[in-house]
Amino acid sequence: MKVGLIRCMQTEDMCPATTCLKVMNKKKLAFEGIEEEIELVGINTCGGCPGKKAVTRAAEMVKRGADTIVLASCITRGNPIGFPCPHAEQMKAAIEKKVGESIKMIDYTH
Secondary structure (H helix, E strand, O other), X not given: OEEEEEEOOOOOXXXXXXXXXXXXXXXXXXXXXXXXXXXXXXXXXXXXXXXOHHXXXXXXXXXXXXXXXXXXXXXXXXXXXXXXOOOHHHHHHHHHHHHXXXXXXXXXXX
């Protein structure tokens, strides 16, 4: 599995993504049950509200080899600030439309 990780720009200055990377590396939580090796192709932010840049950034990671796009938990669950992105579903739908059905999407990390 080759992963492109998209995280919230609002939380990047307080969270270095260590928990996302840890669960990916140890195949826990959202990555539980994945048998194949997980390779991180890239990590980027959504670009800030309302997350429009996430679409082109996800597409670029796919061009660079990602077969899976993961929305970090800061977007979908609000970790660590307790405020999920109000644009998460729209962002996910736009990414899916742009990258196509052959690319797997994962809604959270931890």
